[in-house]
Amino acid sequence: MDKEISQNENIIETVDLTKRFGKKNELVAVDSLNLSVKKGEVFGFVGPNGAGKTTTMKMLIGLLEPTGGSGKVAGFDIVREVIKIREATGVLPEPAGYYDNLTARQNLRFYAKLYDIDEKTREKRIVDLLELVGLSRAIDQRTGGFSTGMRKRFGLAQALINEPGVLFLDEPTSGIDPLGAQMMRDLIKKLSKEKGVTVFLSSHSMAEVEEICDRIGVIARGKLLAVGTVDKLRDKVREKEGVRYALEVQDLPVQRVIEGLKGVKGVRSVEPVNSHVSLLTGLGARMEIAMAVKSMGGTISRFEEERMDLQRVFLKLIEESA
Numbered sequence: 001m002d003k004e005i006s007q008n009e010n011i012i013e014t015v016d017l018t019k020r021f022g023k024k025n026e027l028v029a030v031d032s033l034n035l036s037v038k039k040g041e042v043f044g045f046v047g048p049n050g051a052g053k054t055t056t057m058k059m060l061i062g063l064l065e066p067t068g069g070s071g072k073v074a075g076f077d078i079v080r081e082v083i084k085i086r087e088a089t090g091v092l093p094e095p096a097g098y099y100d101n102l103t104a105r106q107n108l109r110f111y112a113k114l115y116d117i118d119e120k121t122r123e124k125r126i127v128d129l130l131e132l133v134g135l136s137r138a139i140d141q142r143t144g145g146f147s148t149g150m151r152k153r154f155g156l157a158q159a160l161i162n163e164p165g166v167l168f169l170d171e172p173t174s175g176i177d178p179l180g181a182q183m184m185r186d187l188i189k190k191l192s193k194e195k196g197v198t199v200f201l202s203s204h205s206m207a208e209v210e211e212i213c214d215r216i217g218v219i220a221r222g223k224l225l226a227v228g229t230v231d232k233l234r235d236k237v238r239e240k241e242g243v244r245y246a247l248e249v250q251d252l253p254v255q256r257v258i259e260g261l262k263g264v265k266g267v268r269s270v271e272p273v274n275s276h277v278s279l280l281t282g283l284g285a286r287m288e289i290a291m292a293v294k295s296m297g298g299t300i301s302r303f304e305e306e307r308m309d310l311q312r313v314f315l316k317l318i319e320e321s322a
């Protein structure tokens with residue numbers, strides 16, 4: 001059980017959490033990470049390979065000792081109270097290893113025994129959990145014969161055996177086919193909704209974290225580049241990069257529109273694209289543009305912001321940090 005942590009309190013928190021590797025500590029895998037995750041949130045840790053996601057998770061669950069800084073999970077210190085953290089959390093590691101000669105049920109029994117769960121509760125929970133992850137029919141099959149998708153779902157059942165308040169899922173969909181990955185994402189959403197578990201998951205896909213996470217932290221080269229909701233991250237990039245619009249005007253030649261908009265406040269560039277114009281502006285230039293078109297005697301038939309796709313937002317943030 002976690003210490004008394006009320007809603008709105010941080011269930012995961014790090015202060016300048018740092019991990020260095022190498023003989024002379026020359027490789028900084030995680031660099032002064034300051035993170036906070038609220039109870040009940042699904043938090044996505046997104047970044048390219050080698051960014052420091054796994055290293056961070058390992059420190060949070062007490063598998064790796066930090067080189068510097070500190071952290072708390074479920075109210076417990078990640079260095080001094082590792083055993084309490086084990087009790088309060090569930091972990092899906094990447095890659096996950098099981099006793100492949102044992103069946104799903106036997107494997108879960110083994111993990112349940114690590115937590116001193118009484119037999120009756122244990123046997124019922126095993127059945128319930130395997131049903132939850134869609135593996136009821138495989139309950140007495142050896143995990144060695146499971147597909148990658150089945151293994152991941154089984155791992156989720158295993159991570160839930162002690163009814164944890166916090167789940168750490170390291171790349172829960174990596175290596176699974178698209179259908180299996182979708183099943184896994186749906187399952188994570190369901191868990192969060194029905195059981196109120198706090199989920200901390202890592203991924204290298206921005207689209208994936210957008211689909212399932214309340215908030216996202218972008219990490220690259222060990223550094224946290226941005227944190228917030230998807231919309232907030234998008235705004236951050238819009239602010240920096242500007243906003244792109246497609247504008248279509250009736251009653252005026254394209255060339256006239258372009259000339260007329262060049263001097264308008266907030267407009268950075270205007271160019272023709274087929275029968276419309278493409279505009280790059282600062283934030284909040286929309287009104288000025290509409291008024292300028294009107295004063296030229298034109299009628300706007302389309303004025304749409306080009307939605308920046310998330311993968312580009314992600315790459316921009318990483319690029320800018322280099």
Ligand SMILES: Nc1ncnc2c1ncn2[C@@H]1O[C@H](COP(=O)(O)OP(=O)(O)O)[C@@H](O)[C@H]1O
Binds near residue numbers: 022027
């Ligand atoms: N045990 C280790 N010894 C040395 N370097 C490591 C070790 N574990 C991870 N690293 C390095 O730390 C960096 C972050 O790795 P990792 O946390 O696994 O990234 P991610 O999970 O985001 O792909 C990488 O440069 C990796 O090579």
Ligand SMILES: [Mg+2]
Binds near residue numbers: 054055094170
């Ligand atoms: Mg990793």
